[in-house]
Amino acid sequence: MVLYTPLSGEDIFPDSKEDLFLKALWLEGRLCLVRRDDFGTMRVERLLSTDPADYLDPNFQPNMPIQLM
Amino acid sequence: MRHRQRLIMEAEPEPRKKGKQDVAENITEFGTTRLPTQKSPIQTLVIIGQIEGHVVLPSQNKTTKYEHVIPQLVAIEENPDIEGLLLVLNTVGGDVEAGLALSEMIASLSKPTVSLVLGGGHSIGVPVAVAADYSFIAPTATMTIHPIRMNGLVIGVPQTYEYLDKMQDRVVRFVTQHSHIDEHTFRELMFRTGELARDIGTVLVGQDAVEVHLIDQVGGIEDALKKMYELLPPREGRKKKGHREAKPH
Numbered sequence: 307m308v309l310y311t312p313l314s315g316e317d318i319f320p321d322s323k324e325d326l327f328l329k330a331l332w333l334e335g336r337l338c339l340v341r342r343d344d345f346g347t348m349r350v351e352r353l354l355s356t357d358p359a360d361y362l363d364p365n366f367q368p369n370m371p372i373q374l375m
Numbered sequence: 376m377r378h379r380q381r382l383i384m385e386a387e388p389e390p391r392k393k394g395k396q397d398v399a400e401n402i403t404e405f406g407t408t409r410l411p412t413q414k415s416p417i418q419t420l421v422i423i424g425q426i427e428g429h430v431v432l433p434s435q436n437k438t439t440k441y442e443h444v445i446p447q448l449v450a451i452e453e454n455p456d457i458e459g460l461l462l463v464l465n466t467v468g469g470d471v472e473a474g475l476a477l478s479e480m481i482a483s484l485s486k487p488t489v490s491l492v493l494g495g496g497h498s499i500g501v502p503v504a505v506a507a508d509y510s511f512i513a514p515t516a517t518m519t520i521h522p523i524r525m526n527g528l529v530i531g532v533p534q535t536y537e538y539l540d541k542m543q544d545r546v547v548r549f550v551t552q553h554s555h556i557d558e559h560t561f562r563e564l565m566f567r568t569g570e571l572a573r574d575i576g577t578v579l580v581g582q583d584a585v586e587v588h589l590i591d592q593v594g595g596i597e598d599a600l601k602k603m604y605e606l607l608p609p610r611e612g613r614k615k616k617g618h619r620e621a622k623p624h
Contacts, residue, residue, distance in 0.1 A: 310524075356450075
């Protein structure tokens with residue numbers, strides 16, 4: 307792998323291993339990155355959609371809690 | 376099925392939000408309370424953080440993953456309702472292979488593409504930005520042009536240098552073919568000393584990138600969308616539907 311970036315190797319690959327829980331999920335036909343907060347609630351981290359209208363949907367705003375079936 | 380219930384509940388208030396649409400008319404005429412949702416004819420692809428390739432980066436990095444973006448680009452090319460693609464970049468570069476893969480996909484789309492560099496479009500972000508049919512850079516945005524470096528085990532043999540040189544050439548060739556910068560100027564910017572603190576290369580700020588003919592124009596979202604509508608093939612009634620007239624400055 308060749309990384310072409312002005313960042314240093316240590317910035318990208320730090321010594322400490324702190325794992326954030328991030329998962330890609332399909333919610334209502336849209337691909338989302340979700341994370342689990344300290345209380346175990348899944349929240350929208352990022353919406354991965356190319357349709358600008360999706361970003362106006364109140365259910366997909368960052369940090370919105372999501373309910374899984 | 377709690378999930379399904381939620382979906383139905385969401386569908387109902389939608390027509391009311393649209394305001395001008397007469398919901399009662401829809402019920403009587405079409406027997407439906409839900410208006411058909413129309414996808415925007417201009418899709419937006421936001422490229423942020425590191426461009427991630429074959430190796431998953433540690434989770435504290437913000438990344439744009441090629442397995443998300445490449446299928447989206449295929450979908451955009453295939454969907455007849457989608458007419459153009461706006462790329463918004465704020466990237467620190469990343470994997471060469473993945474960056475070039477994205478750039479090639481964007482450059483070979485049959486639909487008009489416009490890119491806008493905001494904040495930064497560094498390293499492998501440069502070919503991604505120039506892959507679009509027309510490129511914009513925000514006045515304060517920067518682009519770092521510098522040589523490729525290698526992570527991990529480096530074997531001290533001439534082949535290592537030749538390999539790096541080949542990778543470098545791939546990037547240089549793509550950038551010079553898809554922008555108006557010539558190879559000599561691009562390489563000169565790439566190997567310049569005295570500009571960066573810990574590296575050789577150059578940082579181009581807004582107008583600088585336009586002056587070396589790397590980016591087409593300095594501008595913002597308004598200019599980018601205006602250009603996008605200019606590039607779209609003419610269609611009856613487009614102006615009324617999609618685009619409001621730009622305010623005179």
